[in-house]
Amino acid sequence: MEPGKQWLTETAISERAAQAWSQPRTAVCLLACGSAATEVETVNDFVTALHTAGANAIIGTECIIGENSSAEFAEHVMATLGTGSAKETLGETMTRFRRKLVNQGIPLGFVFKSLGDVDLTVEVKP
Secondary structure, eight states: OOOOOOOOHHHHHHHHHHHHHOOOSSSSOOOOOTOOOOOOSSSSSSHHHHHHHTTEEEEEESOEEEEEEHHHHHHHHHHBBTSSSBBHHHHHHHHHHHHHHHHTTTTGGGGGGEEEEOOOOOOOOO
């Protein structure tokens, strides 16, 4: 963010998209209610702006969701993505979370979506 600006906006991200992405190709989690919702009326949103700026994957929610569900999803992703000797990809991690909820009779796993590389894995350096 620029000094003196209070909020990070889609426009601010898009304006910086022309600059080189200096960090490793990151995965961005937007787990607030509707943070990854893209609508027909929306020309620019956080998901599109971050993807254009060079994020490897953007994970978010498409509608209003309870904080417990969001926290459970975040815990699952952080616990399984790129851990152990057999790294799970982002796609596998999201599928496993959805299956877990569906098997409990809860369809809320489908409010989480990702845009970008579903084969993404995370390398954890000691």
